[in-house]
Amino acid sequence: MDMRGAVAVLAEEAEQQIQDQVWTVAQSDRALALETEARLRDVVGPPDVQEALPQIKRLEHLRETLAVLAISLARTHGRLAWFLSGALNALEPVLRWRALPSDGGGTFGTVLPSPEEYAQAEDAVRRLRAALAQISAEC
Template identity: 50%
Template sequence: MDITTGIEELVEEAEQLIRDHTWIPTTADRTVAAKAAADLRAAVGTPQSQQALSDVDRLEHLREALAAVALAHVHGRLAWFLGASATALTPVLHWRAMPAEDGPTFGAVPPSPQQYTEAEDAIRRLQNTLAHIATPDAIRLSREA
């Protein structure tokens, strides 16, 4: 499964859980979601700004985004959502932007420009979802559904 599909499936599940009142984000959830959303926004900018960067910088930003998701301190459904999101983003850990120079790469492979773009778009989708979870409207909307 690719990064985009993995994140999209997780986002859809989270949105459904909120709509069904199975998951009503707590104040702590909203606080962590807001911080994670801000960290993702800071790590991965607009499509235009990302595409202007070197491959080394793009990969660095993707790894910063993965770290922001993986290092969030939370429990319960948000922790499960973020953990699964981190797992979906792990292919970036196997990418390299530097030439191999005829040495071992520990299995790291250069991603295509399309893979960079897809990973960045998936992170933006995750960021938007976390920003929504962070708002009190997420709770209100789940109660109105």
């Protein structure tokens, strides 16, 4: 399953748990979800904006996404933490990406992603933002 699909599954599960009242979203979780969504919005913009950036900037933004998620994960427990952990796991391939040529040296196992892989990861972040916005809106 690709990153988009993995994030979609997470979002659907969160929505179902909230709907079934398995997950009662606490006010602190709503606030953190809202804050995380806003930070992700600042990092990964609309497709036309992201696609116009050099690949090194796109990778920088995706790595910053992982940092935002990790910091949010460190600040919570329970179902929101599990959701954020799943999101980090879904976006994990970004950790092995590089934007610079190897110039004949070793790359520590990193790979050059394709334009489609960048787009897929950015779409996954946008879907994640939408799920966090929904979580933050739950009463």
